[in-house]
Amino acid sequence: MSADSTGRSDDSNAAQQRFLSLFLRSEREIFRYVAALVPNLADADDIVQQTALALWEKFDAYNPAQPFTPWACRFALNKTRQWIERRQRWQALLENGLAEELEQRREELLPELETRLKHLEGCLGKLPEEQRSLVEGYYFRRDGIEGLAANSGRTIAATYKMLQRIRQALQVCIRNATNPEGATP
Amino acid sequence: MNIAYPSPEFDEAVAAICRGAVPDEQARALNVVLRSNAAARDEYILRVEIHSRLASEPELFAGAELDATQSRHVRSGKVPPQVALALSGPRRIREHRRWRAVALAACFALVAGGWWALHLWNTGEKAGTTSHAVAMLNRVVDVEWMPGTKAPRLGAPLEPGSLRLKAGLAQVVFYSGARVAIQGPAELELISQSEASCRHGKLTAEVPPQARGFRVGTPQLSVRDLGTSFGLDVANRRTELHVFKGTVEMQPAMGGARQELREGSGAVMEGAKPAQFIAAGPAAFASLFDLQAKSLAAEARRYDQWRAATERLNDDPSLLVHLDFETGAASDWRLRNLGHRSGSVLDATIVGCQSINGRWPEKRALEFQNVSDRVRLSVPREFESLTLAAWVRVQGLDRKINSLFMSDGFLPGTIHWLIRNDGVLGLTVIGTDPRDHQIVVSPPVLTLDQFGLWLHLAVVLDGDAKRVTHYVNGLPVSERELSIDPPFRIGAAELGNWNAKGFPGNDPFLIRNFSGAMDEFLLFGRALSGDEIGDLYADGKPQSEPLIRTDRRP
Numbered sequence: 001m002s003a004d005s006t007g008r009s010d011d012s013n014a015a016q017q018r019f020l021s022l023f024l025r026s027e028r029e030i031f032r033y034v035a036a037l038v039p040n041l042a043d044a045d046d047i048v049q050q051t052a053l054a055l056w057e058k059f060d061a062y063n064p065a066q067p068f069t070p071w072a073c074r075f076a077l078n079k080t081r082q083w084i085e086r087r088q089r090w091q092a093l094l095e096n097g098l099a100e101e102l103e104q105r106r107e108e109l110l111p112e113l114e115t116r117l118k119h120l121e122g123c124l125g126k127l128p129e130e131q132r133s134l135v136e137g138y139y140f141r142r143d144g145i146e147g148l149a150a151n152s153g154r155t156i157a158a159t160y161k162m163l164q165r166i167r168q169a170l171q172v173c174i175r176n177a178t179n180p181e182g183a184t185p
Numbered sequence: 186m187n188i189a190y191p192s193p194e195f196d197e198a199v200a201a202i203c204r205g206a207v208p209d210e211q212a213r214a215l216n217v218v219l220r221s222n223a224a225a226r227d228e229y230i231l232r233v234e235i236h237s238r239l240a241s242e243p244e245l246f247a248g249a250e251l252d253a254t255q256s257r258h259v260r261s262g263k264v265p266p267q268v269a270l271a272l273s274g275p276r277r278i279r280e281h282r283r284w285r286a287v288a289l290a291a292c293f294a295l296v297a298g299g300w301w302a303l304h305l306w307n308t309g310e311k312a313g314t315t316s317h318a319v320a321m322l323n324r325v326v327d328v329e330w331m332p333g334t335k336a337p338r339l340g341a342p343l344e345p346g347s348l349r350l351k352a353g354l355a356q357v358v359f360y361s362g363a364r365v366a367i368q369g370p371a372e373l374e375l376i377s378q379s380e381a382s383c384r385h386g387k388l389t390a391e392v393p394p395q396a397r398g399f400r401v402g403t404p405q406l407s408v409r410d411l412g413t414s415f416g417l418d419v420a421n422r423r424t425e426l427h428v429f430k431g432t433v434e435m436q437p438a439m440g441g442a443r444q445e446l447r448e449g450s451g452a453v454m455e456g457a458k459p460a461q462f463i464a465a466g467p468a469a470f471a472s473l474f475d476l477q478a479k480s481l482a483a484e485a486r487r488y489d490q491w492r493a494a495t496e497r498l499n500d501d502p503s504l505l506v507h508l509d510f511e512t513g514a515a516s517d518w519r520l521r522n523l524g525h526r527s528g529s530v531l532d533a534t535i536v537g538c539q540s541i542n543g544r545w546p547e548k549r550a551l552e553f554q555n556v557s558d559r560v561r562l563s564v565p566r567e568f569e570s571l572t573l574a575a576w577v578r579v580q581g582l583d584r585k586i587n588s589l590f591m592s593d594g595f596l597p598g599t600i601h602w603l604i605r606n607d608g609v610l611g612l613t614v615i616g617t618d619p620r621d622h623q624i625v626v627s628p629p630v631l632t633l634d635q636f637g638l639w640l641h642l643a644v645v646l647d648g649d650a651k652r653v654t655h656y657v658n659g660l661p662v663s664e665r666e667l668s669i670d671p672p673f674r675i676g677a678a679e680l681g682n683w684n685a686k687g688f689p690g691n692d693p694f695l696i697r698n699f700s701g702a703m704d705e706f707l708l709f710g711r712a713l714s715g716d717e718i719g720d721l722y723a724d725g726k727p728q729s730e731p732l733i734r735t736d737r738r739p
Contacts (some may be wrong), residue, residue, distance in 0.1 A: 017660065018713035025652075027243045035237035036230065043236070087638025093202065093212040097218050106230050113234050114465040120238055121245050139239040140246040145204075164200040167235055174235075 019059050022068040023052060033073050036106050037080050037099055038090060041142070047083050051076045077103070116178050123173035131166045138163060186214040190225035198534060199229060202238045259578070262364050264564060318342030318634070319378045320359040322474060326483055328353035329369065339727070342634050348373045350386065354476045362396035365389070365409070366473040389416045389429075389473040403440075403453035411435040413448070416470040427451040427465040435460070475558040487727065488545040493569075494724035497521050498707070505564055506530050506708040508680075510543065510551045520560060533562035533680075543704035544639050550704030551681075554580075558698060559682035567672035572711035574643035574656075574721050579636050580701040582606040588697040589642065590706070591679055593685030595622075598674040602644055603697070608632050609660070610655045612644045614669045627655040627663040639704070643720040647712035654715070659722030661715060680706060 037046040054075050055062075062071060081107065083093060084090045084099070094102075106113075109174060135141040149159040188194045188211075198215045201207040207215070219226050239245065244606040320343045331349035343357065350369035358367050361379040362638020382402035392399045392410040399410045403417060405424040413431025417424060426435060428446045436443045439457055446452060451465045467474070499507060504524035505707040535551065537558035543550030551560065573590055585606050592599030601613040608629035615622045631640075643656040648671030654664045677684070681699040705725065713721075 014716050020661050020713050031241045032237045039203045039233045041240050089209045089212050090211045136246050
């Protein structure tokens with residue numbers, strides 16, 4: 001092993017360490033930032049991965065005095081825009097400035113969302129077993145919808161419908177938990 | 186198409202967006218209502234947020250699962266937290282998002298030209314699948330792989346595919362038992378357990394009786410081994426075959442009769458010319474014969490480097506415990522604590538265990554095999570932060586929870602460092618009330634193909650930054666927020682086992698003996714940085730590792 005290659009790998013090792021540490025801490029936020037515009041999970045995953053690679057390529061330019069997440073979200077926004085530009089139906093959804101409006105409004109709402117979604121775990125615990133296991137399969141294990149449908153003896157459409165109902169139930173539960181006296185917002 | 190808000194059509198459109206299957210017309214209609222109606226917009230944001238939280242917060246489900254399966258026990262406080270954890274597994278977790286982090290880590294390492302996360306990358310790809318490996322990379326000396334090709338990890342299983350060596354020596358052991366040493370520049374294609382081909386380069390093959398029939402092909406000929414050792418030198422439309430021992434069967438690639446070649450003879454095949462017979466010339470293969478000796482010398486160098494690094498480490502005043510398992514004879518039950526600056530931690534006591542070879546032939550390690558095997562020690566005082574690091578070789582994950590290092594019982598402020606049987610690394614931090622605990626887990630990082638390899642594991646419990654980071658081979662594999670407040674304690678504790686202290690010993694979930702070997706253990710009373718963990722790994726890794734060079738010199 002020559003001296004120069006040792007030096008280089010040590011440097012890059014240290015940079016990777018820093019990068020991974022920062023990225024792992026921000027990854028979930030970046031994912032949700034992307035998913036606010038492209039909620040489809042597989043697509044959001046792909047965009048986050050592309051973002052991560054872009055971040056790593058530009059990591060030299062990152063100023064450690066600045067918070068990492070906002071810096072990373074700028075890249076995520078670019079990657080998301082590029083992704084949307086190539087897909088007509090997402091353009092149709094987000095055109096005429098809706099993307100920007102959603103992004104800004106979400107940022108305003110974030111503290112409120114944080115408060116409300118603290119109850120998500122408790123609400124998941126209150127779901128009937130069958131529903132909870134469907135949510136776990138879909139969101140946590142990321143089992144495909146076909147398998148989940150087959151396991152439950154439902155059609156794919158009915159399984160999606162079920163997931164939609166469960167999310168609604170969770171939303172109601174969160175609302176009740178946020179307003180314990182039962183006052184509607 | 187118009188969508189009103191609120192309406193079932195609105196609900197349906199949002200759900201369609203979440204599953205990524207919305208027709209253009211529906212997307213356009215949703216766009217209109219979201220732009221024109223602020224309440225609809227806020228509702229949309231909330232719904233999407235619930236959806237994306239569910240997908241990005243695996244802890245939501247760990248908790249739900251514990252509650253659902255164990256609520257009675259956990260709430261009554263009768264079952265300690267880690268038992269609940271054990272009962273919640275084994276889950277065939279495919280936590281994609283977490284995995285992705287690990288895979289990405291490996292990906293970046295590749296981009297940077299580093300090799301060290303490659304095995305994580307491989308693990309990520311191979312998780313849950315059976316291995317197709319046909320051989321293993323056994324030894325390397327000054328090895329340099331071709332840029333842009335896979336740099337296999339020493340000791341790692343090799344699947345069919347090319348090994349492209351730019352320089353240095355490498356020895357591959359096929360699962361049939363045949364050993365092939367190659368000298369760079371060379372390209373060896375692994376085909377099966379008993380077949381390889383060499384496009385160019387120099388190799389020697391040693392074939393024990395059980396691997397009789399082992400074949401190596403070159404562009405000019407194919408050699409079938411009849412229990413021997415032979416050498417091949419392949420270059421520019423020319424192959425030289427030298428038989429050093431026993432007999433081989435040679436078949437020209439252009440067709441023609443098979444021929445047997447005996448010990449001391451050889452053949453040259455060039456282009457379309459018929460074979461020319463020569464005397465075997467072992468001298469040209471001297472460095473390959475020398476591989477084993479050289480490889481041992483390289484290991485000895487690494488051992489010396491580790492020793493030197495260890496001396497520096499022992500001067501760190503925050504080092505509470507350093508066990509290198511070197512001191513004392515096999516019959517000795519005391520282990521000297523080398524972290525002598527701390528003064529307060531006494532020597533450790535070995536119960537059972539076997540002394541075996543460690544990372545290098547000169548290095549000793551301790552093997553944990555039996556249910557009673559353990560090393561006991563006691564660490565006084567309280568700490569804001571702690572770092573644990575160990576070199577371990579996992580033999581199997583026999584228990585639901587396999588102890589690396591655990592404080593006795595479930596006392597307030599103490600910790601349990603463990604490997605779950607699904608390959609997840611865990612650190613349980615127990616709060617003031619034992620029911621108030623946090624189990625900080627990594628993705629499943631220890632998979633079958635990591636068993637039998639020396640791995641550097643570390644975990645940093647950072648009370649100031651409120652963070653727990655797990656490391657494998659010097660790289661972080663997960664980083665999570667810590668919800669339990671310092672101070673933390675160790676107290677009476679065990680390596681490789683756990684003293685349940687008052688919980689019934691016959692409960693299978695409480696048997697947590699580690700199956701494997703450990704050849705170094707470090708405990709610091711502070712949070713080490715990622716760079717420091719990287720250094721611990723770099724100073725102690727068993728071999729200087731093959732490099733992927735990022736420069737592309739001709």
